[in-house]
Structure formats: structure tokens, C-alpha cells
Amino acid sequence: MIAEAGLAALWLAAAMALLQTFAGFGGLGDRLAQLTASLRGFAVAQGLLSLTAFAMLLWLFARTDLSVGLVALNSHIDKPMLYKIAGAWGNHEGSMLLWVTVLSLTGGLIALLERKLDARSFAATLGAQGVIALGFYAFLLFSSNPFARLSPPAPTGQGLNPLLQDPGLAFHPPTLYIGYVGLSVAFSFAVGAMLTGKAGPAFARAMRPWVLISWIFLTLGITAGSYWAYYELGWGGWWFWDPVENASLMPWLAATALLHSVSVLAARDALRAWTIMLALTAFAMSMIGTFLVRSGILTSVHAFAVDPERGTFILVLLALYIGGALVLFGTRIGSVRQGAPFHLFSREGGLVANNVLLSAILAIVLIGTLYPLIAEGLFGEQLSVGPPYFDKTTVPVALVLMLFLAAGPLLRWRRDGSGSLPRKLVLPAGASVVALILLLVLAPGTGILPLLGLVFAAGLAVASIVPLWGRKLLRTPLPIWGMVLAHLGVAVSVVGMASESGFTQERLAAVRYGEELEVGGWKVQLLGLDPVAGPNWTAIEARVLAKNGDGRWILHPQSRSYSSPVMQTNEAALLSRWNGQLYATLGAQDEQGRWQLRLWWKPFVSLIWLGGVLIALGGALALLGRVWRGFRARFPKTQQEGFA
16 A cells, blocks of 8 residues: 555645645735745645655665566665665656655745745745646656556566666765756746846845755765766766766756856845846756656666657646746846846956856757757757767866956956956966976876866966955855855866876776786786675676785776676776776676776876865855854844854
8 A cells, every 4th residue: 555655645745736836826916915824834735745755655665565667667676775775766757756855845945944035926936836846746647657556566576777776876866856956946936036026135045045055966966976977887987978967067057157146146136137047047957957868869878768758748848837937037027127237347247257158158068968869850860969079169168267267256346446356366377377387397298178277277276265365264254165165176176177188098908817007107917806796796806906116906896797687787996096096997808818907097086076075065165154144143142142
């Protein structure tokens, strides 16, 4: 009865979403006071019911209930418990249920916690959130039922895709979904602002925490996904410009622009139209990502579904939500009062330039991702758009963006006519010059793009800490620390990206026991191979000796075989040092009895993910600072009583 209870909870949650929609938009009329209390109740009830449905699905996977079709297709009686639980969202239906669960819980939190919006804007926001939830409930109930029974029950289950049997599955998808759902909240706030005509600082302050949360989790999700692909797929790369990777990057780019815009609106009452449009764009990108992953129109290790009917359903939702919002934007944006004016040479102007450049990168990635699909659909031409296109088009724009990222926070609000900016940029410019000279002397053959990346990153790293000059550090507001840390994280990531791109060394060879290879100053020797067994796999594990100077380390790359489902995977072995990573994979044995061994030395590659963590931590500090400021404003006596 667990599956039936979960399905019943899902139906009841859909009913609550319908009531929430009616109550929310009904609250725009004369019955606002009567509907507000019930609106909060509907939103909270929906969140609890969807959580119940998802808990039932987790229970089914933990028990390996093979009478449920989804469990039989994506689990196995011998699978480790971690992957049984994580397997609940490592598939199409389960991932969509997780998506709608996070969405409905967020709506419940808005209902319980939101106090900054006026009553009509609050009702319109929850009404829009109800419409979004209703569409995805319909998708689950009529097209992707996660609780459908299987008759007769499967004997053992087909098992989870071995590429997904990794701790990354427990972290990567949920963080991304929280990020996507946060963008749906921003979308709902924007719709509410357009319906009521109230898009001022109060609207921005109410939306900003949700945008920050979304941006933090998107950053963590993309960072974790990049590292997972790096060590799991055995290709030695951290980003492949895969269409589904792009589908996660595009919402992040839009969310980054939105975060800057909403902060300006909250603090300076400017960029009102920008903020609303970016909120719509960010959610549109998350919907496009959902369509790409689940429509079956592309081949990717990330794709969950190959059912065109489901893809059509999502495409219809995309057209309804985004198309309707754009129509609303066109008809109602004129009712939104223009914000405070500012001079082009100001911090607001710098943030506008920042948004334009982020939007340009977003457009480049969107075109490169969708054009092959459109060309094949309309003209029958099969095209491939890969790293050469994306690297040559996005990197130059990103370099210009780094210049504005360095200079923008140093400008004054409204108008900067002090002439202090050149003085503040002396040290960042000096750092870039020093980096350029060192690279030309020590690494004269460096490619132009890695060279520029390292030079610009050096300047940005110094510029990111300039806002702290002259401040009492212990009294500096947390949002300032957050900005400094996030911008520093960008510089750190760029150093890792440029170093990996410019200085990676690779060696592929067929070797016998005892033979020695050299790569990146390392001497590597194959000592032997051993059979090993895991809970649901067997493997041949190599013993590889890596020597560098007086240091000696043993690496254990594996060639794994899974039986359910049948699949062969390569498990990379990584040796991390302060200045890079030695990356080793084991291939097949040839006719001469030699084993293929593939080695990479990747200087400073770990900085890519360290930078991502710093960016997310910066966002978390900014969020904590905003929350604490709101707490002090709401409870002013707390500080006097010793809780400050």
C-alpha cells in the first residue's frame, strides 16, 4: 500500500496546488483578506503532501519493492543502500518528483516566512507558484507516474546505470534542483510584481534571499557535477560542453545577472525592468534544461528519458509559462514605475555592463546548444557544435567580463566623478603585468587564451580584496565579505581552468609489468594487477607506482564490470599534490599482453573546484548577512540583550 499512499498524496498535493492558484489570484480582487489565511494553508499543505509522496518513493527504493515499475527499472536487490536511496532520483520520474517536492516545499516556506511583500503581491506570488506546481503535478500524474505497479513483480531488478553509482548522485542532482526551484520562485515574484505594478525595493528585498539560495545551490551543483564527470568518466576533462552541461550553466549565468540586478534594486531602487526580465529569463533557462534532459531529443550521459511524448508535454509547459510571462511583461511592464536614475559611469552602470556581458555569454551558449537540434529538425542536417566553438566565442567575452568584475565594485553609486578608480586599480594592473612577465619568461609557449586567463585572473584576485582596504575587518558587513570571496573564487577558478588548458601533459601507452613512463616530471611504473570485487561489481585493479623526486605513491585505477545492468567502466585513480593532479586510467589488454595506461599531469586543476566552493561560500556569507540584518531589524532588542 506504500505506492498507493504515495500516489494518493501526490493527487492531494495537486488539489492543494489548484486551490492555491485560485486563492492566490482571487486575492487580487476584493476578497483579499478572506483568502490570505487559506492561501497560506493551501501552500503549506501542498508542501507537506508532496514531501509525503517523495518519502513514500524513498521507502519503496529502500525496500527494493520490485512490484513498482520504477524501482524494478532502476534498482537491484544487491545494490548498496546509498545507491538504492539516491537511485530514487537517478531516473526520470523520481527526479521530477524531487523537483516538484522542492518546489512545493519552497512555496510552503514562502507562505510561512514572507512578511516583506504587501498582501496583493504576496497573493499573486503564491498564485503564480501554484500554477507552476500544477503543471508539473499534471506531468507526473498523467505522463510520468512514479508509483505505477508492475505485474508480475520483477525477480531482481535491472539496476541503476553504473555511471550513476557514485556518491555524487546523492549530492549533484538535489543541489541543482534546489537551484532550479529557486529560480521558479524568482519567476513567481516577478509575475506578482507585474500583476500588481509593485516592483520596488520591497519586492527586491523579498526576492533576493531566494535568488541567493538558488545561485548558491546552482554553483555547488555545477561544481560537484564537473568534478564527478572529471573522475568518473575517465576522459580527463572537467567540462565537455555537453548540451545538458550547458543546460545547467545557462540558468546559472542568468541567475548571476539577476543576483546583481536585484541587489541594485533592493539597495538603490534601480534596474526594475532588468530585474523582472532576468527573473523570467532565468526560469526560462531552467525549463529549457528540463526539456533537454527529459525529452529524448539528444544523446547525453545526463539524459533521463527518451520519450517524445514527455518531451512534448514539457515543451507545452515551457510555452505556456514563458510565453505567458513574456506576454504579461509586454503588456504590464509599462505599469511598473521607472526606478531611480544613475550615471553611466557608476557602480550601477558597471553592473549593467556586467549583465549585458553575462547575457551575451548566455546567448552564445544557448545558440550553440540549440542550433544543432533546430538544424536537424528543420533541415535534416546533423551538425556538431563542440568545444572549439564555445571556447573561441565565450572566452573573449568572459575576459572582458573579468575587467568589469574587477572595476565595478570600486565605483561609487549613482555617479563616480572622483577620479579615484585609476588609483584603486594600480595594484590589480601591476599584478597582471607581473603575471604576464613571469609567464613570458617561465612558460614562453603558453597559448594566447590560457595566457590571458592567467593574467586577468591575477588582476582580478588583487582587485577582489580592494573593497576591504581601509575598513575595520571585524566590522565589515558579511555581504561585503561575501562579494570579496565570490569574486576571489572566480579568479581562483580561472587560474585552474587556464593552467589545466595551457599546461596539461598527456601520455597514452601500452606497457608491460615494470615498464616506466614519464609525464609532467613524474615517472610512472605498472607493478601488477589484482582481481577485486565490490558489492555489485568485479574489477581488475592496477598497482601503479608514481615517483616524483624522493616521493613515492601507489595508484589503483580499475576496469570494472557490472552485471546488472551489464556495463564496463573505467575508474580513474587521482593523486593530488599542491601544484596539480596525476590522473591515471587503466584500459584493455592487447594481443601482446600489454595493458593500456593513460596518464595526465594537470597543473593546478583542483583550483577549478576550489574556486567554485569559494564562490558558493561567498554567496552563503552574503545570505547570512542579509538574514542577520533582517533579524536585527525585526527584533531590535536582541542586540541590547547580548545576542548580537
